[in-house]
Amino acid sequence: MGSLDANPAAAYAAFAADVEPFRPLDADDVRSYLHKAVDFVYDYYKSVESLPVLPGVEPGYLLRLLQSAPPSSSAPFDIAMKELREAVVPGMTHWASPNFFAFFPATNSAAAIAGELIASAMNTVGFTWQAAPAATELEVLALDWLAQLLGLPASFMNRTVAGGRGTGGGVILGTTSEAMLVTLVAARDAALRRSGSNGVAGITRLTVYAADQTHSTFFKACRLAGFDPANIRSIPTGAETDYGLDPARLLEAMQADADAGLVPTYVCATVGTTSSNAVDPVGAVADVAARFAAWVHVDAAYAGSACICPEFRHHLDGVERVDSISMSPHKWLMTCLDCTCLYVRDTHRLTGSLETNPEYLKNHASDSGEVTDLKDMQVGVGRRFRGLKLWMVMRTYGAGKLQEHIRSDVAMAKTFEDLVRGDDRFEVVVPRNFALVCFRIRPRKSGAAIAAGEAEAEKANRELMERLNKTGKAYVAHTVVGGRFVLRFAVGSSLQEERHVRSAWELIKKTTTEIVADAGEDK
Amino acid sequence: MGSLDANPAAAYAAFAADVEPFRPLDADDVRSYLHKAVDFVYDYYKSVESLPVLPGVEPGYLLRLLQSAPPSSSAPFDIAMKELREAVVPGMTHWASPNFFAFFPATNSAAAIAGELIASAMNTVGFTWQAAPAATELEVLALDWLAQLLGLPASFMNRTVAGGRGTGGGVILGTTSEAMLVTLVAARDAALRRSGSNGVAGITRLTVYAADQTHSTFFKACRLAGFDPANIRSIPTGAETDYGLDPARLLEAMQADADAGLVPTYVCATVGTTSSNAVDPVGAVADVAARFAAWVHVDAAYAGSACICPEFRHHLDGVERVDSISMSPHKWLMTCLDCTCLYVRDTHRLTGSLETNPEYLKNHASDSGEVTDLKDMQVGVGRRFRGLKLWMVMRTYGAGKLQEHIRSDVAMAKTFEDLVRGDDRFEVVVPRNFALVCFRIRPRKSGAAIAAGEAEAEKANRELMERLNKTGKAYVAHTVVGGRFVLRFAVGSSLQEERHVRSAWELIKKTTTEIVADAGEDK
The missing domain is CATH 1.20.1340.10 (dopa decarboxylase, N-terminal domain)
Incomplete structure (x- = not known):
């Protein structure tokens, strides 16, 4: 106009x-x-x-x-x-649609939206405890509640079991990337100190590690924190570990660097990778890193939520030996964006790098050391009252409903997986760990397959994805795992029911049949 | 319990x-x-x-x-x-209270809260254009609208005047700190390249500059980005420039570093400092920095909003020569937290450092180069639909009401300033530029003053602040300017009317009288 x-x-x-x-x-x-x-x-x-x-x-x-x-x-x-x-x-791309199966769902709930509304109306800026005592304390409480649901050791909680302050603690941030960045900076500064660096000169010797399946934002966070791109190690993974990090390979890489006079500084382990939901073995990674006094961070952005169910908790085994863990209730715990919970075992290592103390924020409560000033655990100073929505979700639904929600999503994903396995034109490419199914039209090996070889299979699967997404009736994303182009079917959008999963499967089958027919006509 | x-x-x-x-x-x-x-x-x-x-x-x-x-x-x-x-x-500390005069107000409005509510219900994650086309485009549109209100040159807009894509652009972030961090990283990488650094080795030679009145989060952002603490220059300011950055001193510092073989990389200029609303001279700073090809960022977090009024726009004179500017509508443009608008003159310099391209986010629209993927202008990947509330504020209130709001706050601050000046027990410590009045009980020089010398004045003013804040009827914060302990009276909480300002002044006068009386009794 x-x-x-x-x-x-x-x-x-x-x-x-x-x-x-x-x-x-x-x-x-x-x-x-x-x-x-x-x-x-x-x-x-x-x-x-x-x-x-x-x-x-x-x-x-x-x-x-x-x-x-x-x-x-x-x-x-x-x-x-x-x-x-x-x-x-x-x-709009409708992330709230029950026909949304792309990326990971942005789950949500009535309690979360109401909490966010109230927070935006109160509009407090809780940089220090004094600037919003209840906002700080409710955030701390919500984090401790969630830590209990996750079975995290008390060393990650803001309150010890005796009720006093421990050395651990949590903070709600906007994204996993920020959680990675602030812990990378803390680890970087610690490594510089212990390697006797003159200022930041020693940064060229610091090395960081993650599996090649780790979210690209980790490698970006490393660059933001000033690590040398040449010192960022992407450890290859393969089908033999279901694309999880192999501790032996990690050890080999860290030892080689240490032998070369470099300083292994930080390892990022992922529980539920974005690409295919691979799980790095947390305890084994921690054991390797401990030999080098490297910081271990666990990124459980998506799958962390599942660990509130006892049957999934084993994916966090060994977490008591890592330095930090982050998970995002905005992904799978029905809390609208944004809400990433970062827990660290020693908050002083974080605040040592992130603390600021300008005159106009000085106050008796901060001076007393009895309170947490959450600005010192994040990139910025200003912060929204994100603890309210997270607390309201747990307060209203309780552990029972939250577990029910996780299990229902996993059951629907299992249903979809079974449907895929029941049609020999398709294959499930990696084991399904949570509510993400990675599948594809399989390359021709038997008469039933429709695509000859890997190149043909990629073409057919791309075609399938594009046709599906053009219908507006489903949205699926893709990834590449072990060189194979794969469709990602992520169950869990909060309005989703089994009928939506089944409809999507019918659409996938029908579209695949059309692709076969069109390919036949082209010949 | x-x-x-x-x-x-x-x-x-x-x-x-x-x-x-x-x-x-x-x-x-x-x-x-x-x-x-x-x-x-x-x-x-x-x-x-x-x-x-x-x-x-x-x-x-x-x-x-x-x-x-x-x-x-x-x-x-x-x-x-x-x-x-x-x-x-x-x-809660009630930031929405009309009796809140601390820090800067977190202004808000009906349109903003409604927009935030809808965004949290739609709950889109607009990391790429494809992931939420309307969210990306509305954010871009809102930023261009605001750029026009601010009189920013077209070089900072997403669309050129001819309607096509220019090289400039904006993004909505959570905090000013993030705006500083991402531009620092882009400037850092550019300086490393042009200084022929092998990887990040040259980082020890990079220097950054800001006035000593600059927000502490700038110095923190520098450390996050890996700059050497020894290379972060805090340029002293004084009463002779009303605590604004003196370009001559900046030049001297940059030249000394350049002469010493260091690489001046980044200058942060502030329009409206948090401490006392000092204004660094944007154009003169840009001219100095240009001699060294250093990046200039303008932090107009609070006072940027005032620049939508022609009578305040001169504070941004010279902005066409800087590299980036950020301002936060969540401070003074009636948009609830969080909403920091970052504009850069060459988005490629930013995305060059921040771009990621994981397989599962690849899509035709991104490949075409015709769209903006806003994840490449921020720290994280996930992002809320913050453009909606900002657009709703401008769409509903229009430039006229927004200007009226700014002017009303400034007029109320002027009223308060006049009241302070009318009572010779008090003094206004620095010139009032916007809606912040920095004042104090003056040290005794005449018979009317109640505090003898600076130490007594600080004690009396601390006492005044603490007594005021304990009443629950007003909340004021403090700062230290030029070694003097000063009370900050920030007008502008969205429910505030002149009667609240006048009541607070009555309370200040009454409390000061009590302090005098109590001091007399103590003797």
Whole structure:
């Protein structure tokens, strides 16, 4: 509608004095706007199943629909809501759709959304305890509750079993990447100190390690923290460990570096990789790293949530010997974005690198040492009251419902896996550990297979993914595991029921049949 | 109530099959929970004025009120709401209170809260364009709107005036610290390349600069990015520049480093420091930095919002010559936490350091180069739909109301300043640039002053702050400027009206009189 060569100066509207002064937080307005928003949310959840999961919009579509210059005068809130419904919603990828099977689901719940709403209305900035005592303490409490659900040792909790402060503790951050970054920095500084570095000069000798299946954000976090790209070791994995980190290979790499005069500094182990849900053996990794006094971080962003069920808890065995662990309730514990819980065994190692103490934040409570100032465990200073939604989720649903939710997702994934295994055109490529099924149209080995060789199989699977996603009735993503192009079917979107999984499978079968038919016609 | 030595295993409740399966996002439940939350918010805004701004709670108070073990079974949402009202609210520091004058206000509005609610319900994760096209495009649009309100040159916008993609662009981040960190990393990598560093070896030669009034988070961000603490230059400021950065001193420091074979890499200029709202001269700083090809970042976290008014825009003069600028609508543009807008003149310099390209995120749109994948301009991968609330604020209130809001706050601050100047027991310590007044009980020079000398003045002002804050009727913070202990009176909490400012002044006068009387009795 508008265009950017419109004179921006037009936005400098002269201030026309209204009769009423402007009250942006007038309680009646707030209630009225929020009721409209709640109506939208209600309608959205009622209808999202019928919306195309992946919209068929072209780059720039929205910029063509909405005005390119900011309005100079105010408009009823209904205008924004109308443009939201008519212009924004049609271009959304609907992560809340029960037909969303891509990436990992962003699970959510009524309690979490309500908690987030209240937090955004209170709008506290809890950088220090004094700046928001209840926000800090509720966050600490929620983290300790979650630590108990996960069966983490008391050494990671903010309160010891005796009720006093221990050396461990947690903090809620925005992303796993931030958890990696702050622990990398703490480990880096410790390694510089113990290797007798003059300032940061010794950073060129520090080495870090992770399996090649580790999330790319780890390698990015290493670069952010200043590690030398040449010293970031990506340890190869293979089918023999189901793409989990092989402790023997890790030991070999760390020993070779140590022998070469380098300083092994940090190992990242993943419980439930993003690519295929591989699990690195936490205890064995910790044992190897201990020989070099390297920091071990466990990234359990997705699968950590499953560990609230006793039958999955073994994936964390050995966690008492690592230095830090992070997991994201915004992935699989029904807590809307963003909520990544980082636990460290010795908070002083973290705060030693992250503490700031500007004059205007000084106060008696901080000076007393009796309180936690959460700004000293994160990148920034400002922080939202994210503990509220996490606490509300646990308070309202309890361990029982949360476990039920995990088990229901896993059961649906198992159902999908069985369906795949029952059709010999397909294969499950790696063992299913949680609620992610990695499968593909198999290369021709028997008469039933439709794609000859790996190249053909990749082509057929790409075609399948693209056709599926174009229907708007399902959204699946892909990965490459052991050189094979694989479809990822991630179960768990919070509105999902078994019927959605079964419908998706029917669509996959039908689309595959069409691909076979089209391939036949092409010949 | 509970205690942490309760057996955590109790949390592993056996899964008792309910009649109804668990539906965490049932639309009727969502609506019901949200209506309760809206009622809470309405009551909160109606009553927050009467709540103590700063609660009188002791460390650990909440942990004594709430159970220390997570519940094993579910509970009605009303239970969480009851504990919120009875245990959490009494321990909150009420940033939304009109009697809050500490730090900077966290301004907010009905449109922003509604936008945040909808974003948390849609719960998209817009790491790539494809993962949420509308979320990416609305964020880009909102940033371009704001750039126009700020009078930023087109080189910082995502769209050029001709409608195509330029080299500039923006991204919404969580905090200013993150904006500093990612630009520091981009500048670091560029400096390493141009200085011919072998890997990161040359990092020991890179130097960074900021005025001594710069937010402490800048110095922390430098350390996070691996800069040598010995190479982080804090340039002294004084009353002669109203505590703004002196370009001559900057030049001297940069030249000395360059002469010593070091590589000046990055300068942070602040428009509106946290301590006293000092303003570094943006254009002059840019001119100095240009001699050394150093990156210039402008931190306008708070005062950037004021620059939407033509009468304040001169504080950004010269911005067309800097490399990046960040400002936080969550501070003064009525957008709830968190929302920091980072603009860079050449996005490729940022994405060159921050890009990742894992297999499972590859897609045609990204490959085409026609879209922005915002994950490549931030620390993490996951990201909330923060553009929605920012867009809703501008769409609903328009430039006119936003300017009115800024001007109203500044006018109230001016009123307070005049009241202070009218009482010769007090002095305004530095010129008021925006809506922050730095004042103090003045040391005795005339008969009217109550504190003899600087030490006495500090004692009296500390006493004043503590007594004020203990009343619960006002919350002010302090700083130290030029060695003087000063009270910060920040106007602008969104529910604030002139009567609150006048009441706070009455309280300040009354409390000061009491302090004088008590001091007299002590003698």
